[in-house]
Amino acid sequence: MLLDIGDPASHASPRPGTASTARDRFDDVKASPADQRRLLDLADLDARIARADAARKNPPQAARVSELIARRQELSQELTTRLGARDDLRAEIKRIESDVAVVDARRARDSERLAASSNSKEAQGLESELASLARRKNDLEDAELDVMDRLEQAEASVSEQEALIAEINAEGGRLSAEGKQAVADATAAFEQATRDRAATAGAIGADLLGLYDRIATRTTGAGLLRRGTCEACNMVLSGTDLQAIRQATPDTVVTCPECGAVLVRTEESGL
Incomplete structure (x- = not known):
C-alpha cells in the first residue's frame, strides 16, 4: 500500500480481514531509501528490546x-x-x-x-x-x-x-x-539496545520516525520486502499491490497491505 498523508484516516493500520486500496498514499511522508533501510535496524532493535525486557521480567529459571x-x-x-x-x-x-x-x-x-x-x-x-x-x-x-x-x-x-x-x-x-x-x-542487553535504538532513531527523519512509531504500537514497525513477501508478517503480496509498489518513487514510504508495517524495498524485493 502507498501512503498518502493528506488523509488522516489512512494513518490507521489495515485491520485483519479489511481490504486496502493498493494506491492509498501518504504523499508528504517521503524518505530516502537509506533512511527507510534504517527502519529495519530500528525494528530489529525494538525486537531485541522486547525480548530482553521479557527475559529480565521472566527469566527461564x-x-x-x-x-x-x-x-x-x-x-x-x-x-x-x-x-x-x-x-x-x-x-x-x-x-x-x-x-x-x-x-x-x-x-x-x-x-x-x-x-x-x-x-x-x-x-x-x-x-x-x-x-x-x-x-x-x-x-x-x-x-x-x-x-x-x-x-x-x-x-x-x-x-x-x-x-x-x-x-x-x-x-x-x-x-x-x-x-x-x-x-x-537481560537488563544489560535491554539497556544497550535502548541506547542503540536512540542513536538509530536520531538518524531518521522526524516524519518517517513518527510514522514508524505509530505503526510499531500495533504491529512490527517495518519489514523487508523480499521476493514479493513482507518479512514483517510473512505474507505474500498480491500482484496488484506489487504493481502499485513498482510504480512508487524510491522516496515514497510504502506499507504492507496485510499488517501495516513499513515495507523497505531493496534489490531483493523482486520488483
Whole structure:
C-alpha cells in the first residue's frame, strides 16, 4: 500500500480481514531509501528490546524455581509430620526409661528389705513383689525395644525427607543464582539496545520516525520486502499491490497491505 498523508484516516493500520486500496498514499511522508533501510535496524532493535525486557521480567529459571518452592512446601509439611512422629517416639522411650528406673529403685529397696527381714511372711511378700517387678521390667524392656525399632525407622524417614529438601534447596539455589545472572544479562542487553535504538532513531527523519512509531504500537514497525513477501508478517503480496509498489518513487514510504508495517524495498524485493 502507498501512503498518502493528506488523509488522516489512512494513518490507521489495515485491520485483519479489511481490504486496502493498493494506491492509498501518504504523499508528504517521503524518505530516502537509506533512511527507510534504517527502519529495519530500528525494528530489529525494538525486537531485541522486547525480548530482553521479557527475559529480565521472566527469566527461564523462574518457572522451575516456582515449582521447587511449591515442592519444598509440600516436603516441609511432610517433614513436620515425620518430626512429630519421631519426637513422640523419643518421648515414649524417655517415659519407659523413667518407668524402668522406678522399677529398679523399688527392686533395690525390696531386695535390701528381704535381705534384712527375719519374718517369713514378710519375706514371702517381698519375694512376690520382686517377681512382679521383674516381670514389669521385662515388659518395659520389650516395649522399649519395640519403640527403639520404630524410632530408628522414624529417624531414617526424617533423614530421607531432609535429604529431599536439601536437594530442592540446592537446585533452587543454583537456579536462583542463574536466574539473577540471566536478569542481569537481560537488563544489560535491554539497556544497550535502548541506547542503540536512540542513536538509530536520531538518524531518521522526524516524519518517517513518527510514522514508524505509530505503526510499531500495533504491529512490527517495518519489514523487508523480499521476493514479493513482507518479512514483517510473512505474507505474500498480491500482484496488484506489487504493481502499485513498482510504480512508487524510491522516496515514497510504502506499507504492507496485510499488517501495516513499513515495507523497505531493496534489490531483493523482486520488483
